[in-house]
Amino acid sequence: MPQRGRIFLATPGPTNVPDRVLRAMHRAAEDFAAPAFSDTASSCLEDLAKVFRTRGRVFCFIGNGHAAWEVPLVNLLEPGDTVLVPVSGRFSQSWAEMAECLELRTIRLDLPRDRPLDPDAIEAALRADEGHKIKAVLAVQTETATGISSDMVAIRRAIDAARHPALFVVDAIASLAAEPFAMDEWGVDCALTASQKGLMLPPGLGFVALNDRALGIAETCRHPRRYFDLNFRRGEQTYQWFHGTPPLQQIWGLRESLDMLFEEGLDEVVARHRRLADAVRACVAAWAEAGALALHCPIPEARSNAVTAIRVAPDIDPDAMRRLARDHYQTALGAGLGDLEGKAFRIGHLGDLNEPMILGTLAAVELALRRCGIAHGPGGLEAAIEALALDDAAAEPEAGLTPVADDRA
Numbered sequence: 001m002p003q004r005g006r007i008f009l010a011t012p013g014p015t016n017v018p019d020r021v022l023r024a025m026h027r028a029a030e031d032f033a034a035p036a037f038s039d040t041a042s043s044c045l046e047d048l049a050k051v052f053r054t055r056g057r058v059f060c061f062i063g064n065g066h067a068a069w070e071v072p073l074v075n076l077l078e079p080g081d082t083v084l085v086p087v088s089g090r091f092s093q094s095w096a097e098m099a100e101c102l103e104l105r106t107i108r109l110d111l112p113r114d115r116p117l118d119p120d121a122i123e124a125a126l127r128a129d130e131g132h133k134i135k136a137v138l139a140v141q142t143e144t145a146t147g148i149s150s151d152m153v154a155i156r157r158a159i160d161a162a163r164h165p166a167l168f169v170v171d172a173i174a175s176l177a178a179e180p181f182a183m184d185e186w187g188v189d190c191a192l193t194a195s196q197k198g199l200m201l202p203p204g205l206g207f208v209a210l211n212d213r214a215l216g217i218a219e220t221c222r223h224p225r226r227y228f229d230l231n232f233r234r235g236e237q238t239y240q241w242f243h244g245t246p247p248l249q250q251i252w253g254l255r256e257s258l259d260m261l262f263e264e265g266l267d268e269v270v271a272r273h274r275r276l277a278d279a280v281r282a283c284v285a286a287w288a289e290a291g292a293l294a295l296h297c298p299i300p301e302a303r304s305n306a307v308t309a310i311r312v313a314p315d316i317d318p319d320a321m322r323r324l325a326r327d328h329y330q331t332a333l334g335a336g337l338g339d340l341e342g343k344a345f346r347i348g349h350l351g352d353l354n355e356p357m358i359l360g361t362l363a364a365v366e367l368a369l370r371r372c373g374i375a376h377g378p379g380g381l382e383a384a385i386e387a388l389a390l391d392d393a394a395a396e397p398e399a400g401l402t403p404v405a406d407d408r409a
Ligand SMILES: *Cc1c(COP(=O)(O)O)cnc(C)c1O
Pocket: 012, 013, 064, 065, 066, 067, 091, 140, 142, 143, 144, 171, 172, 173, 174, 194, 203
């Protein structure tokens, strides 16, 4: 059957790449040492610092989020150093595994999978480390596997309350440009993200931001590294910034996506994500009334603006429903990951999305639920529309209505 119309991408990465970004990338290759490119690349790195909200420095790596994960591990830590990793889902677990693999002594704090990271547990682990062997705390702001966002300010407070000098390193891959993030204000020493999430770009770039303290540590760090070495990348040449040939077209795309984020306004981008996420949650709550589905996170304020994890009753195969949605209704959903494998599905609502796209996605999911005979309460779509209508009223109480174009003319 030929597919018509747009595919609905409701995965929490990759996310939709806006047409504007695709067009901006449609360029011939060029001399990357010429000012046209090098000025654009440096403007992107400077503007990314605004997105991270830091006066520190941002580096770009050809690689995905996993590549970005490795950057602080080899630039800020030496083999044998200890790191503390609060683990609450598949992504934090994988980051901990990477740290172990790179010969860092890794203290995994095994935390509940349906709750945000517990700052008290982190504080207790740091207090127990009287000799200050722990050199860094690695925290994931939005655990994409569970759809749960944690309070990074509370974790900073926990580190301070324990009077511990550990670096605070944050995975903001699923949260940057979806949830509030303020690196300097929050006392984050190093933060990282990837291109294919809130930045609305194709996969293939990782970004890492460091403050002065972290940059200073990187200068003398003796962890063997080459491609990821930040000291080489601080040189004057574009060749050095990317440690080799720059990703030319992706940088033009990044320039466009940053322009789009600033045109909308970073706060408004976050507000839009919250609005759309509220609509998804309202819909799922209505579906859940039939007893076969449930919002994974019981704490409303910890539910992420980027992705919603929905648990299914034990007799339901969520992956069959996802396949049906993908193959018949052009709607790609996220799978349950880690402990939630085969027990949940996820609706991504991150990146270049608007109200009709979200409503279309929810309608396609409801269609797939019905086709699969999965019990769901009525009124999900209505609840989503109601949430959007209420939110819009709250956001723009004074906005006058612009008349729709008069089609009699
Ligand atoms: C997507 C994601 C990653 C991994 O990124 P890749 O680009 O797939 O390597 C890591 N952490 C979080 C929180 C993510 O959402």
